[in-house]
Structures are given as C-alpha cells and as structure tokens.
Amino acid sequence: MPIYEFVCHNCHRTLSFLVRDTSAPFAPECSFCGKASLSRAMSGFAYHKSLRTVWEDSGEPTMRPGEDYYRDPRNIGRWVEKRFRDMRQEVPSQIQEQIQAAREGVLPEPLKDLESASPTTAFD
Ligand SMILES: [Zn+2]
Known part of the structure; x- marks a missing residue:
C-alpha cells in the first residue's frame, strides 16, 4: 500500500496517508484543521543527480x-x-x-x- 503525502492548503501542514485502494478516488481531509483542500506533495519525488x-x-x-x-x-x-x-x-x-x-x-x-x-x- 503506497503512502501519499498531501499538503493542506489551509494550514500548510504535510500529511501522510496510507492509501489502500489506489484506483478509488481519494479525497483526504486534513487531520489538523479538518479542511478537505489538500493536494499531493511533490517533495517526495526522487530524481537522479549526476x-x-x-x-x-x-x-x-x-x-x-x-x-x-x-x-x-x-x-x-x-x-x-x-x-x-x-x-x-x-x-x-x-x-x-x-x-x-x-x-x-x-x-x-x-x-x-x-x-x-x-x-x-x-x-x-
Ligand atoms: Zn489543515
């Protein structure tokens, strides 16, 4: 099961969610402020450096x-x-x-x- 990282637009905290079914729509809520305006965090992406x-x-x-x-x-x-x-x-x-x-x-x-x-x- 992948772990997705989201950033809350409201309180700007980063949250990690364990996603059980990646084919289903996933609409997480912020566990800090309760808002549902989250977007996937890009910081977890690795890229190769020479x-x-x-x-x-x-x-x-x-x-x-x-x-x-x-x-x-x-x-x-x-x-x-x-x-x-x-x-x-x-x-x-x-x-x-x-x-x-x-x-x-x-x-x-x-x-x-x-x-x-x-x-x-x-x-x-
Ligand atoms: Zn929040």
Whole structure:
C-alpha cells in the first residue's frame, strides 16, 4: 500500500496517508484543521543527480574548472577536505581512508550506488 503525502492548503501542514485502494478516488481531509483542500506533495519525488550536479550545487567556486577536473581521481574528496579545513577540523581518519581509496579507484559503496543510478556521472 503506497503512502501519499498531501499538503493542506489551509494550514500548510504535510500529511501522510496510507492509501489502500489506489484506483478509488481519494479525497483526504486534513487531520489538523479538518479542511478537505489538500493536494499531493511533490517533495517526495526522487530524481537522479549526476555527481557533477552535486558538485555544482555545492556552490564551491573552485569546483568549476571543467570536465577534466571531475574525471581526475586525484581531485576526489577535495571539497570534503576543504570543508573540514574551513571548519578548522581534522578530516576524520575513516574519511581520509575513503578519499584515498577513491583516488586509487576504489569507490566507497554510496558512490557506487550513485554511479549506477545515474547515466551521466563523472565516472562514465
Ligand atoms: Zn489543515
């Protein structure tokens, strides 16, 4: 049974409903204010991001030198390292090891998932 998310037009709260019969018309009421003016929330939709988009969304100005930069494994983790430097913190050794492994071509599991999930990653 799918869970649908709705937003109440009246009180702007988000509500989740377990929908038993998706073929039947579904007209939920807000459990907070009792109004029936709800619309499906779009926030639950997942969309695939390429790694490049993730970099660009980070707003990191030094991360825009072009395609080669993203294809160079030596640049993996630069942003992470910079973020820790900015916060005046040491990069945790576990993360250092993952970055080092990634630069040598061993991707950590979450990056492998990302790679297979998107047709336009930096690793294609
Ligand atoms: Zn409401």
